[in-house]
Amino acid sequence: xxxxxxxxxxxxxxxxxxxxxxxxxxxxxxxxxxxxxxxxxxxxxxxxxxxxxxxxxxxxxxxxxxxxxxxxxxxxxxxxxxxxxxxxxxxxxxxxxxxxxxxxxxxxxxxxxxxxxxxxxxxxxxxxxxxxxxxxxxxxxxxxxxxxxxxxxxxxxxxxxxxxxxxxxxxxxxxxxxxxxxxxxxxxxxxxxxxxxxxxxxxxxxxxxxxxxxxxxxxxxxxxxxxxxxxxxxxxxxxxxxxxxxxxxxxxxxxxxxxxxxxxxxxxxxxxxxxxxxxxxxxxxxxxxxxxxxxxxxxxxxxxxxxxxxxxxxxxxxxxxxxxxxxxxxxxxxxxxxxxxxxxxxxxxxxxxxxxxxxxxxxxxxxxxxxxxxxxxxxxxxxxxxxxxxxxxxxxxxxxxxxxxxxxxxxxxxxxxxxxxxxxxxxxxxxxxxxxxxxxxxxxxxxxxxxxxxxxxxxxxxxxxxxxxxxxxxx
Amino acid sequence: xxxxxxxxxxxxxxxxxxxxxxxxxxxxxxxxxxxxxxxxxxxxxxxxxxxxxxxxxxxxxxxxxxxxxxxxxxxxxxxxxxxxxxxxxxxxxxxxxxxxxxxxxxxxxxxxxxxxxxxxxxx
Numbered sequence: 001x002x003x004x005x006x007x008x009x010x011x012x013x014x015x016x017x018x019x020x021x022x023x024x025x026x027x028x029x030x031x032x033x034x035x036x037x038x039x040x041x042x043x044x045x046x047x048x049x050x051x052x053x054x055x056x057x058x059x060x061x062x063x064x065x066x067x068x069x070x071x072x073x074x075x076x077x078x079x080x081x082x083x084x085x086x087x088x089x090x091x092x093x094x095x096x097x098x099x100x101x102x103x104x105x106x107x108x109x110x111x112x113x114x115x116x117x118x119x120x121x122x123x124x125x126x127x128x129x130x131x132x133x134x135x136x137x138x139x140x141x142x143x144x145x146x147x148x149x150x151x152x153x154x155x156x157x158x159x160x161x162x163x164x165x166x167x168x169x170x171x172x173x174x175x176x177x178x179x180x181x182x183x184x185x186x187x188x189x190x191x192x193x194x195x196x197x198x199x200x201x202x203x204x205x206x207x208x209x210x211x212x213x214x215x216x217x218x219x220x221x222x223x224x225x226x227x228x229x230x231x232x233x234x235x236x237x238x239x240x241x242x243x244x245x246x247x248x249x250x251x252x253x254x255x256x257x258x259x260x261x262x263x264x265x266x267x268x269x270x271x272x273x274x275x276x277x278x279x280x281x282x283x284x285x286x287x288x289x290x291x292x293x294x295x296x297x298x299x300x301x302x303x304x305x306x307x308x309x310x311x312x313x314x315x316x317x318x319x320x321x322x323x324x325x326x327x328x329x330x331x332x333x334x335x336x337x338x339x340x341x342x343x344x345x346x347x348x349x350x351x352x353x354x355x356x357x358x359x360x361x362x363x364x365x366x367x368x369x370x371x372x373x374x375x376x377x378x379x380x381x382x383x384x385x386x387x388x389x390x391x392x393x394x395x396x397x398x399x400x401x402x403x404x405x406x407x408x409x410x411x412x413x414x415x416x417x418x419x420x421x422x423x424x425x426x427x428x429x430x431x432x433x434x435x436x437x438x439x440x441x442x443x444x445x446x447x448x449x450x451x452x453x454x455x456x457x458x459x460x461x462x463x464x465x466x467x468x469x470x471x472x473x474x475x
Numbered sequence: 476x477x478x479x480x481x482x483x484x485x486x487x488x489x490x491x492x493x494x495x496x497x498x499x500x501x502x503x504x505x506x507x508x509x510x511x512x513x514x515x516x517x518x519x520x521x522x523x524x525x526x527x528x529x530x531x532x533x534x535x536x537x538x539x540x541x542x543x544x545x546x547x548x549x550x551x552x553x554x555x556x557x558x559x560x561x562x563x564x565x566x567x568x569x570x571x572x573x574x575x576x577x578x579x580x581x582x583x584x585x586x587x588x589x590x591x592x593x594x595x596x597x598x
Contacts, residue, residue: 276591279593286495292483326596
């Protein structure tokens with residue numbers, strides 16, 4: 001059955017991907033969901049129709065989601081209130097009457113997109129629905145049935161919202177809505193232990209949804225930092241495990257009540273089953289261990305706000321001096337130096353570890369930066385023979401660069417041959433597309449002054465239609 | 476550090492061919508209760524290296540696990556699952572070290588966090 005899905009007007013590129021993931025999480029089997037747009041609506045419109053096999057599934061998806069404002073069974077839609085009345089009257093009674101009975105309670109909510117309606121106007125609109133035979137009692141606090149009158153107007157394109165060709169009005173019964181109360185509870189500003197790149201709560205929950213996190217699953221973050229991603233996974237019931245190369249971050253934090261553990265305690269969540277200091281470049285897992293994590297979720301260091309590090313001193317890695325030996329008497333307290341870890345190598349290691357350590361069907365969810373001038377990026381996300389790309393969702397961070405949330409699913413067994421093939425493929429990929437990822441190039445592009453930036457990008461930049469950015473709503 | 480973690484880790488020093496299982500040097504062991512989740516335990520049962528888990532639990536002073544790898548049918552026994560749960564998730568090595576079986580290199584464990592990072596001459 002077709003349901004109307006109204007999204008919060010945020011993170012537009014993430015909306016459908018979230019619904020598709022949640023459908024799969026709650027048992028939908030199939031080749032993706034069917035979607036259609038209301039007539040004359042722009043793809044960025046908050047209104048989308050989605051075909052779901054049952055109301056139960058629609059409700060479960062909506063309740064778990066972060067970006068769905070509501071899912072509705074539409075009783076009528078129209079370009080004017082006359083058309084709407086006609087449509088509602090024509091909607092079959094056996095779909096309507098069970099929700100209008102005398103022993104039920106209900107309320108009607110008037111909502112508009114792109115314009116503000118006064119209280120008086122809302123009341124008038126509700127009175128205008130008198131042709132619907134409501135028999136139940138009104139209950140504003142906890143009604144059994146919520147009905148929504150939603151209107152989007154032809155407000156012109158100048159106000160920074162997606163263009164709507166003409167007015168549309170929907171009337172429908174709410175099937176389910178998101179629990180946005182999560183977000184104020186988990187917002188970063190009230191979290192004890194934060195780092196410079198802590199993942200904001202909304203995005204962390206979205207990542208957990210993309211990773212199909214549910215109770216009893218084991219979720220791993222190889223760049224755990226302050227644990228902001230694992231907190232979201234733990235909220236959805238997963239067992240969590242995290243590693244970081246910086247011992248101060250994972251072990252010490254900022255004191256006994258301000259560390260990764262305290263971030264879980266703060267919300268009454270079970271602590272991670274393991275935190276360790278390890279290097280993703282040289283993972284310390286026993287060789288016979290494989291297919292143990294149900295999901296790997298992370299935000300790799302891509303060298304813009306935080307740079308990656310790996311084992312081995314800088315000089316040693318470049319081979320300019322003889323291998324350095326730590327004297328025996330200094331071994332116990334020795335702090336090994338680390339070298340730069342460029343993103344292309346980091347992503348290769350991540351895919352390799354994920355290929356080996358994820359269960360079949362397990363998901364790898366991670367952010368990958370792209371320069372916005374780079375036309376060719378659509379087809380050039382990292383690949384691995386063990387994985388299929390499920391979705392890619394862009395979030396624009398500045399006029400220079402975006403980050404893309406990549407969701408991949410493991411579809412092939414990991415073998416030594418495949419690992420070698422992946423390594424060679426990655427070298428080609430790096431040769432052809434990733435020059436800007438090497439040694440701080442991304443950092444320079446993001447922070448270069450405009451004078452030096454312009455001549456390098458040339459005219460192509462101006463001929464290409466830029467991605468719309470609605471009042472920062474992509475951000 | 477829980478024994479689940481111990482069961483997953485090995486010494487990855489360059490040239491070491493048999494870095495698993497790591498021996499445990501105990502300074503301080505604590506117990507932290509963890510919610511009992513049979514599904515998770517059943518999942519993990521097939522993944523753990525049994526001998527390493529038994530030896531590790533004994534070195535932390537818990538001797539309730541059977542020496543021999545149990546038949547897969549035991550996971551339906553509640554009594555067994557409780558013991559497995561306790562050994563795998565509730566015993567913590569808070570302070571101590573993990574010792575590479577080949578080179579005797581010590582990986583320190585402090586505040587429950589194993590430090591698996593290698594020195595410059597070990598990579």
